[in-house]
Amino acid sequence: MAVYTEIGDGELQAFLKDYELGTLLAFKGIAEGVENSNYLLHTDAGFYILTLYERRVKAEDLPFFLSLLEHLAARGIVCPTPLKGRDGVALRELGGRPAAIFSFLDGMWVRRPQTVHCAELGRALAQMHEAGRDFPMHRANALTVADWRPLHERAYEAASEPDESLHAFLSDELDFLENNWPKDLPSGVIHADLFPDNVFFLGDALSGLIDFYFACNDFFAYDLAICLNAWCFEPETTFNVTKAHALLSAYEKSRPLTQEEREVLPILARGGALRFLLTRLYDWNTTPPGAFVTRKDPGEFVRKLRFHRSVRSSSEYGFDL
Amino acid sequence: MAVYTEIGDGELQAFLKDYELGTLLAFKGIAEGVENSNYLLHTDAGFYILTLYERRVKAEDLPFFLSLLEHLAARGIVCPTPLKGRDGVALRELGGRPAAIFSFLDGMWVRRPQTVHCAELGRALAQMHEAGRDFPMHRANALTVADWRPLHERAYEAASEPDESLHAFLSDELDFLENNWPKDLPSGVIHADLFPDNVFFLGDALSGLIDFYFACNDFFAYDLAICLNAWCFEPETTFNVTKAHALLSAYEKSRPLTQEEREVLPILARGGALRFLLTRLYDWNTTPPGAFVTRKDPGEFVRKLRFHRSVRSSSEYGFDL
Missing domain, CATH: 3.30.200.20 (Phosphorylase Kinase; domain 1)
Known part of the structure; x- marks a missing residue:
């Protein structure tokens, strides 16, 4: 607010x-x-x-x-x-x-998204990706793989009590992602921040998408990976494969993923978790505890990142449930 | 906010x-x-x-x-x-x-009220006083003369750097007001906090009154005295008698003041200034400087109070301009 x-x-x-x-x-x-x-x-x-x-x-x-x-x-x-x-x-x-x-857009964001909301989200995300295909302007993603290490170092330097083990964990993750981030996937305009508070519903029906101020040109599947992080974990940070299945299958009704997109989804999901982990960590370390702004706990995305690191195959995201 | x-x-x-x-x-x-x-x-x-x-x-x-x-x-x-x-x-x-x-009430509050707004206010205030005459419920004013001295002492005790000369000045003022506050004047439901941010306008026309959460039973003329304090001083805290005349004369078109009400208006105005001075001083002394809430400067009402103390006759409020 x-x-x-x-x-x-x-x-x-x-x-x-x-x-x-x-x-x-x-x-x-x-x-x-x-x-x-x-x-x-x-x-x-x-x-x-x-x-x-x-x-x-x-x-x-x-x-x-x-x-x-x-x-x-x-x-x-x-x-x-x-x-x-x-x-x-x-x-x-x-x-x-x-x-x-x-x-003025009617609708409210859903505090506790259910499977039906994830399906609506998948459908709307694919439609948005398709609708943006002929958009003539271009904006590079300012928070993608090349930007994460400098952000990580700035966050670390800003910490009043630096967490050495977290720093080592994230450095290791950065090594992996820098070496394995896909070079070429179907691309276009993505929202890049489609968390529940940016999606309006009326009842169970999605009624609008808002807050496009991270929108940029990047891999479509990275937008899906962000949504997996934002919508498909329970409050205690356990992965809900039913919600992920609903999201992915609704998305694929409009735009089926390529084989390569499916295969790299665990890597994109790790990247998505790391990107929000790093901005939250930076904000956490640079915001005084007494300030008016609510600091969001970076730990949530450490747990999400650990989940994605444990994924052995894309099928664990529920493609073929 | x-x-x-x-x-x-x-x-x-x-x-x-x-x-x-x-x-x-x-x-x-x-x-x-x-x-x-x-x-x-x-x-x-x-x-x-x-x-x-x-x-x-x-x-x-x-x-x-x-x-x-x-x-x-x-x-x-x-x-x-x-x-x-x-x-x-x-x-x-x-x-x-x-x-x-x-x-939902349309209208905006006016950041810099002009004479026309003061006239609209006077008209609406008298209409509100008349409309409340047959309201059957009763609520005592919780911030009237008997409440000011305890509030003054609490504010003084809460100060990290107590202002001795201000304390003496206010104690003297309290002595005067406790001895001279009127006992009986035309009374009814008053708003008791009708500052510009509680009055909506559409163009120059008053479109609504809001925030009745200090409303109580008290002297009608005390409500006018609060409005004199809230609407008839310029930003540098000089009294604008033209605005006061507009307020009072518009009010009197619906409810002419009695001779006694006119005569005690300077005392009521002193009380009104002191009441807001004390709540602001209390908030000032009990709110940490870094807190989110904007602290309002009590000094503004010290200056207003000094003006009312200098008034020798009610005619200085512009009744007969």
């Missing part, structure tokens, strides 16, 4: 003059999104979300993100759709920050 | 079964209110605000507040209107907390 930038009413009125949204009726900061400030906006034309981009999102990446959302929405993927101003431009400025207005 | 209690989707679905609101469509924490958790709620039936009552609001006061809002709304005062469940009960429980759903 986050509302960082305070916007005055006069400033907002002036900003809205560039849109065809009628009179401003209400404006409230909402507790959603960690990187950005989000506001509920009510005008004569309806309810919207206004996003101000803070700190972590790079301004030069915003055209990619906004164009992608527009592209996906035009192809039937339900996601926040950027509204254009009278001049046709969606990315504007408010309060000294990049800003955009989006359609 | 505050969202303290995390509510699961299943828990919320179950809660909503007691209302005639149709299907739940969206639910987002909003950054509004300091004492409570507030959420935007979207259902088939429309947009609403769900409030969970945290810490500071006493559970035994909630029936007074909710009944008052219902009473005022029925008499045309625009304020959040509590929705009743199927059983006719508005005050329910969610997440282990007292909870209620309210109508």
Whole structure:
């Protein structure tokens, strides 16, 4: 949750003059999104979300993100759709920050995803991958295999009480992944952060995908590997193969995996676990315990990584249940 | 801003079964209110605000507040209107907390109120006082003259660096107010916290009053005195008599003050300044500087109190401009 930038009413009125949204009726900061400030906006034309981009999102990446959302929405993927101003431009400025207005998306994220949600996720993920195939812009993944070792070292150096055994374990894992990461797999635009809080449901039906601010060009199957990590473990970090089967088989209805994609899935899953382990570890080591931001325990992803290291064959992910 | 209690989707679905609101469509924490958790709620039936009552609001006061809002709304005062469940009960429980759903109120609060806003406020305040006359419940003001000295001493004892000269100044002021506070003036239900962030406007027109969680039975003119403190000083804490005239004259169109009310207004204004000075001073002295909550500077009300002490006659508040 986050509302960082305070916007005055006069400033907002002036900003809205560039849109065809009628009179401003209400404006409230909402507790959603960690990187950005989000506001509920009510005008004569309806309810919207206004996003101000803070700190972590790079301004030069915003055209990619906004164009992608527009592209996906035009192809039937339900996601926040950027509204254009009278001049046709969606990315504007408010309060000294990049800003955009989006359609209001109904739905709630599911705190305890069940098998039915994993199936819905698989279906939507494949559709998103297909819908992004003709997206003309490109953004490299800034958090892929080459970026993990420097991040690992920065996290280690920032620790007040460095964990030597964890450092050795992760160094060993990095050696393996750097040597075995696939060079070429079916690729395109991936979400790269599709955790449960970024997927909305109405009842058991998936109603939208949000928070595309890690989206980039990478292996489609890596997006699936991230979802395996994010959706298919129980709270005590045991792997639920039924949920994984639901995710993978629903995905493959739209886009069957190649033999090579199936074979390297355990490696991609190790990479996915390590990527979130490292960002959480870095945040853990650089965030004072008393700070307002909730620190997420990196240990969860150490356990997930250990599971993927124990996998001997892709079939253990439940392809053929 | 505050969202303290995390509510699961299943828990919320179950809660909503007691209302005639149709299907739940969206639910987002909003950054509004300091004492409570507030959420935007979207259902088939429309947009609403769900409030969970945290810490500071006493559970035994909630029936007074909710009944008052219902009473005022029925008499045309625009304020959040509590929705009743199927059983006719508005005050329910969610997440282990007292909870209620309210109508969604359009409007924004004005960061820099102008004279036109003060006139709107005066009109609405008098209408609210009139509308509350036949409200049958009673709640004593828990922050009136008898409560100030104990609060003053607690704030002083909590200070890490006690300010002796401020303590002497406030003790002297307390002596005066305890000896001169009026015993009997026209009374009824007052809002008691009608600062700009509790008054919504659409353009220049007042569109609603919110946050009645200090409402109580007390002198009507004390509510006006609080508004003089909250709305009629410029940012550098100089008194703007034009704004005060607009407030008072608009108020008197609906309810002219008695001669006695006019005469004691400087004393009531001193009391109003002292009341907010003391709660801010207490919060200041008991809140660690690093905490998430924004501490409001008590010095602003020291300056306001000094102004009211310099007033020789009520006419200085602009009654007869």
